[in-house]
Amino acid sequence: MMLPYKHEPFTDFSKEENYRALRSALELVNSQLGKEYPLIIGGERVVTEQKITSYNPANKEEVVGVVSKASQELAETAMQDALKAFESWKEVSPAIRANVLFRAAAIMRRRKHEFSAYLIKEAGKPWKEADADTAEAIDFIEYYARQMVKLQTGVPVQSREGEFNQFHYIPLGVGVIISPFNFPLAIMAGTAVAAIVSGNPILLKPANNTPVVAAKFVELMEEAGLPAGVLNFIPGSGAEIGDYLIDHPKTRFVSFTGSREVGCRIYERAAKVHPGQIWLKRVIAEMGGKDTVVVDSDADLDLAAASIVYSAFGFSGQKCSAGSRAVVHQDVYEEVLTKAVALTETLTVGNPEEASTYMGPVIDKAAFDKIMSYIAVGKEEGRLAAGGNGDDSKGYFIEPTIIADVAENARLMQEEIFGPVVAFCKARDFDHMMEIANNTDYGLTGALLSNNRSHIERARKEFHVGNLYFNRGCTGAIVGYQPFGGFNMSGTDSKAGGPDYLLLHMQAKTTSEMF
CATH class of the missing domain: 3.40.605.10 (Aldehyde Dehydrogenase; Chain A, domain 1)
Structure with missing residues (x-):
């Protein structure tokens, strides 16, 4: 008889032996x-x-x-x-x-x-x-x-x-x-x-x-x-x-x-x-996807900011599950944006061979040029709140970028960028949040940060994505725990x-x- 399945643990690189091994x-x-x-x-x-x-x-x-x-x-x-x-x-x-x-x-x-x-x-x-x-x-x-x-x-x-x-x-x-x-x-x-x-x-x-x-x-x-x-x-x-x-x-x-x-x-x-x-x-x-992190008015705002930032910028946003849209209730919008910007500014961008690096390069010149062109679009469609710069002199490095005050139907809210760019959009109420969350051609991942049980249960039914997460980020599905795949133009x-x-x-x- 086989032992029960357990997923492979992640390595703790704060331990000296693990650090030396890598x-x-x-x-x-x-x-x-x-x-x-x-x-x-x-x-x-x-x-x-x-x-x-x-x-x-x-x-x-x-x-x-x-x-x-x-x-x-x-x-x-x-x-x-x-x-x-x-x-x-x-x-x-x-x-x-x-x-x-x-x-x-x-x-x-x-x-x-x-x-x-x-x-x-x-x-x-x-x-x-x-x-x-x-x-x-x-x-x-x-x-x-x-x-x-x-x-x-x-x-x-x-x-x-x-x-x-x-x-x-x-x-x-x-x-x-x-x-x-x-x-x-x-x-x-x-x-x-x-x-x-x-x-x-x-x-x-x-x-x-x-x-x-x-x-x-x-x-x-x-x-x-x-x-x-x-x-x-x-x-x-x-x-x-x-x-x-x-x-x-x-x-x-x-x-x-x-x-x-x-x-x-x-x-x-x-x-x-x-x-x-x-x-x-x-x-x-x-x-692929155009994935949304939704923040309710009664959410834990520090958790919300962290969920947005790490979902958007993990592996330079080059994940189909990356949270490239933050839809935030108008009552907490400015506070969540401020916290997200402050957290983003602590992220280290550089050589991925260094253990302290949070974000490395994007994959190649074509990706670099595409992402930088979207940042230019974002500056027209919203307000640059963090990042926005790229440097391809040695490698293909782009700063983690937040574009605030983006309209729900803007290009930055609709098109998959596949890079370290997240658009912030303000929502009037929970009905409006669900409307925006479902307004793309995709349906891969999503997250809701909320302590309102009725809103969580509504989202469970209404938020039309293949992988929906509550009170956490929208990336990081584990094999056997969160089977992964999406609806609509996210695939089969x-x-x-x-x-x-x-x-x-x-x-x-x-x-x-x-x-």
Whole structure:
């Protein structure tokens, strides 16, 4: 019998031994900078002439690693190897597939600080954010292994006299996994292992900003005993190999995390049936958010300010769950804004390799330019209350920025920025708060700070988001505790880290035998 599931604890870096462990891991990773990583197709290492160079966003001249880049021809080879692997992998007992994951989780647990160090260097994550990303990856691997053990016997159904009915789950087929830069270990690993433990070989195309983290994960899965061809590592261009694989008649499902624009395009492409295709492709999509922290007139105002600030500026606001809108009751608006500005001004921005850094860089030049353009828009739509400056001379650093007095339908309140910018909007009463909270195209996360029980219960019903939190921030869902996924243009509400997630990678089969 397995022990009860508990999520991987976060590391306390105030303890000297933990501080030294991550420092040592950073030294190790710094000694590995510039290393080359091949594609892995059918268990074979493939080196290509075309490369993806991964740079440190905090030091844009520093090369983290150089990764081979897949072509359409190699993507097709990977598809054929995955199809071949499916014939054997689907027959492997779910418990044995789960055991591969249990071993992978154990290996990652032992190398936790090493993976966190790669996240610091390649994604620009500060210590605590990197540690949380690695912990979440371990959680996903462990949790999905346990879920597969639970699901292996199917679900009981009724049988009449003289018959025996069974209802169980079988794998789908080859899946394409397209993972994002912002949780380059947790989301990449979670989406990959969910498909794999369900019996499906995958083609993994990680974000081009963070391919080294993915390469290290693929090495770990090999070490854990995953058979060749089940996980094929094929970084490359979305336009060249992404579209090709989404359109491929043998692709059975696509699991995507990223922007609304790309997610909608994938959903549309995957809906078309191509010659030789004998199924309707499934799409699992998580596409972003415009998330609101709502503050009631009777809330704990210090807690409210902290919830707004840490939800907005954790990992430089580069989370689909980030609280980029603060909707505050008019009676406490100025006090909450003042407290939030004061707290924001205490945040340290700088090199994420330093333990004291709260906020590192944004991911690249394109992100920097986009966010700075939104800050310019914000200065027109509202009042700059904190931050507002950027510096891309060495890395892509932007100050945590608060724009006050923004109208509820302004661009800053409606469009996903994906950076350290939060808009403050004043609300007349609770009806107005709920109206503003639900006035976007998205529905991912939200938070309500209130001590009014009737308002909390109303929000539980009316606040239309997939993950709603009371008296805390709107980021930081824990696997198995707060299954994560959203409504409307936030995606397919796939609820990663929840009891239904593996079912999206399988199909149900009923058998009925007469005696």
